[in-house]
Each structure stands twice: as structure tokens, then as C-alpha cells.
Amino acid sequence: MARTQGSHSEITRPRVRAAALKLFAEHGYAAVSMRQIAREVGLQAGALYNYTPDKQDLLFSLMKAHMDELLAACSERVSQGDAMARLRAFVDFHITFHMGRADEIFIAYMELRNLTPENFETIEALRRSYENHLEAILAAGLSEGIFDVPDSKVTTLAxxxxxxxxxTWYRPDGRLSPEEVSELYWNMVRKVVGA
Amino acid sequence: MARTQGSHSEITRPRVRAAALKLFAEHGYAAVSMRQIAREVGLQAGALYNYTPDKQDLLFSLMKAHMDELLAACSERVSQGDAMARLRAFVDFHITFHMGRADEIFIAYMELRNLTPENFETIEALRRSYENHLEAILAAGLSEGIFDVPDSKVTTLAxxxxxxxxxTWYRPDGRLSPEEVSELYWNMVRKVVGA
DNA sequence: GGTTGATTTGAACGCGTGTTCATATAATTA
DNA sequence: TAATTATATGAACACGCGTTCAAATCAACC
Structure with a gap:
């Protein structure tokens, strides 16, 4: 039972989190055991508790970190300006931010069921914050008279x-580049909100 | 260990399936035990095996039944006609078909990870069939010269x-009626595919 | 009414789970 | 250098899991 040479929490903790994220996204939280995560890192399961209080906290903190980062980046990158410019920035931001984070967004949507009630409330509130960001853009476009959106909440959700x-379908080695995807989706969103 | 009076497989089997569907949708396949499903029906876990060979088959057959029914109903209800009429029929069909089946559609998307490889292939093929239905409508609209869709596959997926x-958000006791939802979404889809 | 089949229970099997904690080794600090 | 802290193992605990199957009761059939 040697301490591994060169091991340090600043090395091991991120590896534990990355392994958990990957496995949770691939198989689902409930189907992944702590022994599996440990094996992925090259540890025994008991070691994981140096890095997380328990399994639920591991999931929750992965989801929360993603949402916090999303909201911070969104605030920074979706700048002020007229509604159409902001909408374009939002769409581009959403697509580029998530393209490198398929696992994160996957669990952010699919593992809500596995959160404790209070953890669920926290993540839900963060999701609503993000949605509200888009809805505010739609509302601005409406008052600027350039959007035609009968129901801004429903349009936001759509x-x-x-x-x-x-x-769910994008692959980096697929037929479309990120720029092409952004362009195609911008075109559709622009039409959805337009006259 | 009495046989319950009045029990019959034509009564118990659907109740087992309904309980499984509800619990899988609510908590996820891996997080739901056979003992939980049995409890929901009012049985012991061992009795479930009169109605399903195993847990995986229970999930698979729920998902397959849903997809088969969806495809059959879609073929019947999305009639021949010009592309715009068919697109409208498709949107209306999708919304009304799924509104009463939130649990089914939920597991059809969220429990793919928990299928065995061969079961996954089967369900995936059925999903692609459904998507192809919409894509064919878009292609028809393109050749009729009434749709402006730069990439019909991506548009289909969107x-x-x-x-x-x-x-994920619709509630029967919510602010919007099914007709209102259909109208809002039709309006958006019409714009997405239009000039 | 007796026989056969259907339906259920309860017990058990052979695992697996999340978590705790004493112990050992590596790293850091005094 | 010795003491303290950090990091990992391995064993164990107290469960839970999916599944099987003998036995008991109800239902259907002859």
C-alpha cells in the first residue's frame, strides 16, 4: 500500500473528476460504480474519498462547475448591443462553448434525475438563469420591433x-466544421425569431 | 404464498410494464430495482419473471413498442400531399402523439445508454426511420421549390x-393548451424551412 | 371432483455497491 | 533528521442487486 511516487492532489483530483465525467456521460451515474471510476484513474475505490465526500457530491460538483462556467462565459461573451447582434453572439457562443464539452452538457441534462432534491434545485436555478439570458434577448428584439415572437418563453425553450x-450528433471528424454548424443554426434561429 | 384472486397475465403484465415505464422515466433504468417495480405493482420481484425474461428485455420492449407505434401512426397520419401540408401534419402529429406519452419519449432518448449493443442498434434504426420521414418531407419541399433548407439532414435534426x-416542459395543467403549443411550434417550424 | 396449468411468495444464490478506516509509504515541514 | 502530513491500499461492513426455483393457492379444463 505505497503512496504512489509523484502523486499529488492537484494531479489526482482532476484525473478523478475527468474519469467520473467520462464514465457518467458514457454509462449514466447510477450504472457507474466508484470502483470503476477508481480503476479508470488507476486507484482503489477507497482513495476517491480523499477527493470527494461521496458519489453524489462528485456528480453535483461536476454539473455545477459546468453551469457556473457556462454562465460566466456567457455573460462575458454575449456582449451588449442590439438584439440581433446579441442573438447571433448567443447562438455562436452556445455552439462553440458546448462543442468541446459534449460530456458536460450531456450530464447537465441527463443526470438531473440522479441529484438529491436540494442539488436539483441548485442546478435547475442555474439552467433557468441561462434560459433567461436568451429570453431577455428575445424580449429586447421584440421591443426594438425587429423580432416577431408570439411567446418568448416557448421560443426560448425551442x-x-x-x-x-x-x-447528440455532432462529431469533430464529421462532415461539417464548427463554423458550418454555427452558420446553419444561426440561419434557422434568425428565421425563427424574424418576421 | 397465495395466488392473488382474479389475477391473470392479461391484467398483471400491462401493470408490470406501466410500473416499469413510470419508474424508469422517473429515476432511470439503472437506478430502479426489480424489487421497486414489483412493489409498485404489489408483487414480489420473483413474480416479474413470468412477464419478462429479464430487466434488459423489459426496457427494450418498452422502447421498441413505443417506436413501432410511433412509426405506424406516423405513416398513417402524415398523409400524402404537398410538402407544406405534410410538414404541418408531421409537426401536429409529433406534438399530439407525444403529449400523452412523456414517459415513453423520455426513455426512448435517455435510456439508449442502458441498452445492450444489439438492442441499441435496433432502436437506433427505428429512430433513424422516423427522422428520415421528416427529411423526406423537407426534400420534397425543396424539389417543389417552396422550402429553403441549406442542409436537410441538419434541419431535420434541429x-x-x-x-x-x-x-421536458409541457404540463397538461400549464398555461398553454395542446392546440396553442402546436400552433406556436408550427409557426416556428414553418419559418425554419421557409424562404 | 380431480388434474393440470397459471400465478404468486419467499428463500436463497452469487454476486456487486458505497463507504469507512487502519496501515504503509512518499512528501513536506520544522 | 525526525515529526507531521499527504496519498494510496486492502480489508471489511452493511447493505442491495438480478435472478432462480420449490412450494402454495387460484383458475380452467375434462
């Missing part, structure tokens, strides 16, 4: 669903 | 994602 669906 | 997302 557009988010459309954009989020990309991760 | 529209399906939009429509399928309804089940």
Missing part, C-alpha cells in the same frame, strides 16, 4: 432545445 | 430536437 441537440 | 424538447 431554440435552446435546438442548439443543445447538436451535441 | 426540428426533431425542437419538437422533442416539448415534453
Amino acid at each position: 431554440v435552446i432545445a435546438m442548439l443543445t441537440g447538436i451535441t | 426540428v426533431i430536437a425542437m419538437l422533442t424538447g416539448i415534453t
Whole structure:
């Protein structure tokens, strides 16, 4: 039972999180054991508790980190300006942000069921914050008189669903480049909100 | 260990399936035990094996039944006609068909990970069939010269994602009636495919 | 009414699970 | 250098899991 040479929490902790993220996304939280995660890192399961209080916290903190990062980046990257410019920025942002994070967005949507009630509330609130960001853009476009959106809440949900669906089929080695995907989706979103 | 009076496989089997569907949708396949399903029906776990060979087959057959029914109903209800009429029929069909089946569509998307490889292939093929139905409508509209769709495959995926997302937020006791939802989504889809 | 088949229970099997904790080794600090 | 802290193992605990199957009761048939 030697301490592995060169081991350090700043090395091992991120590896534990990356292994958990990958396995949760691939198989689902409930189907993945702590022994599996440990094996992926090259540890025994008991070691994981140096890095996470328990399994639920591991999932929750992965999801929360993703949502926090998403919201921070969104605030920064979707700049002020007229509604159409902001909408374009939002669509581009959403697509590029998530393209390198298929696993994160996957669990953010698919593992809500496996959160404790209080953890669920936290993540739900963060998701609503993100949705509200888009809805505010739609509302601005409406008051600027350039969008035609009968129900901004429903339109928000439809557009988010459309954009989020990309991760289910997009492959980096696929037929379309990220720029092409962005362009195609911008074209559709622009039409959805337009006259 | 009495046989329950009045029990019959034509009564118990559907109740087992309904309980499994509900619990799988609510908690996820891997997180739901056979003892939980049995409890929901009012049986012991050992009795379930009179109705399903195993847990995986229970999930698979629920998913397959849903997809088979969806495809059969779609073929019947999305009639011949010009592309715009068929697209409208498709959107209306998708929304109304799924509104009463939130649990079914939920597991059809979220429990793919828990299928064995061969079961996954079967369900995937059925999903592609459904998507191809919409894509064929888009192609028809293109050749009729009434749709402007730069990439029919991507548009198909975007529209399906939009429509399928309804089940994540729609509530029968919510602010919108099914007709209102259909109208809103038709309006958006019409714009997506139009000039 | 007796026989056969259908349906259920309860017990058991052979695993697997999340978690704890004493112990050993590596790294850091005084 | 010795003491302290960090990091990992391995064993164990107290469950739970999917599944099987003998036995008991109800239903259907002859």
C-alpha cells in the first residue's frame, strides 16, 4: 500500500473528476460504480474519498462547475448591443462553448434525475438563469420591433432545445466544421425569431 | 404464498410494464430495482419473471413498442400531399402523439445508454426511420421549390430536437393548451424551412 | 371432483455497491 | 533528521442487486 511516487492532489483530483465525467456521460451515474471510476484513474475505490465526500457530491460538483462556467462565459461573451447582434453572439457562443464539452452538457441534462432534491434545485436555478439570458434577448428584439415572437418563453425553450441537440450528433471528424454548424443554426434561429 | 384472486397475465403484465415505464422515466433504468417495480405493482420481484425474461428485455420492449407505434401512426397520419401540408401534419402529429406519452419519449432518448449493443442498434434504426420521414418531407419541399433548407439532414435534426424538447416542459395543467403549443411550434417550424 | 396449468411468495444464490478506516509509504515541514 | 502530513491500499461492513426455483393457492379444463 505505497503512496504512489509523484502523486499529488492537484494531479489526482482532476484525473478523478475527468474519469467520473467520462464514465457518467458514457454509462449514466447510477450504472457507474466508484470502483470503476477508481480503476479508470488507476486507484482503489477507497482513495476517491480523499477527493470527494461521496458519489453524489462528485456528480453535483461536476454539473455545477459546468453551469457556473457556462454562465460566466456567457455573460462575458454575449456582449451588449442590439438584439440581433446579441442573438447571433448567443447562438455562436452556445455552439462553440458546448462543442468541446459534449460530456458536460450531456450530464447537465441527463443526470438531473440522479441529484438529491436540494442539488436539483441548485442546478435547475442555474439552467433557468441561462434560459433567461436568451429570453431577455428575445424580449429586447421584440421591443426594438425587429423580432416577431408570439411567446418568448416557448421560443426560448425551442431554440435552446435546438442548439443543445447538436451535441447528440455532432462529431469533430464529421462532415461539417464548427463554423458550418454555427452558420446553419444561426440561419434557422434568425428565421425563427424574424418576421 | 397465495395466488392473488382474479389475477391473470392479461391484467398483471400491462401493470408490470406501466410500473416499469413510470419508474424508469422517473429515476432511470439503472437506478430502479426489480424489487421497486414489483412493489409498485404489489408483487414480489420473483413474480416479474413470468412477464419478462429479464430487466434488459423489459426496457427494450418498452422502447421498441413505443417506436413501432410511433412509426405506424406516423405513416398513417402524415398523409400524402404537398410538402407544406405534410410538414404541418408531421409537426401536429409529433406534438399530439407525444403529449400523452412523456414517459415513453423520455426513455426512448435517455435510456439508449442502458441498452445492450444489439438492442441499441435496433432502436437506433427505428429512430433513424422516423427522422428520415421528416427529411423526406423537407426534400420534397425543396424539389417543389417552396422550402429553403441549406442542409436537410441538419434541419431535420434541429426540428426533431425542437419538437422533442416539448415534453421536458409541457404540463397538461400549464398555461398553454395542446392546440396553442402546436400552433406556436408550427409557426416556428414553418419559418425554419421557409424562404 | 380431480388434474393440470397459471400465478404468486419467499428463500436463497452469487454476486456487486458505497463507504469507512487502519496501515504503509512518499512528501513536506520544522 | 525526525515529526507531521499527504496519498494510496486492502480489508471489511452493511447493505442491495438480478435472478432462480420449490412450494402454495387460484383458475380452467375434462
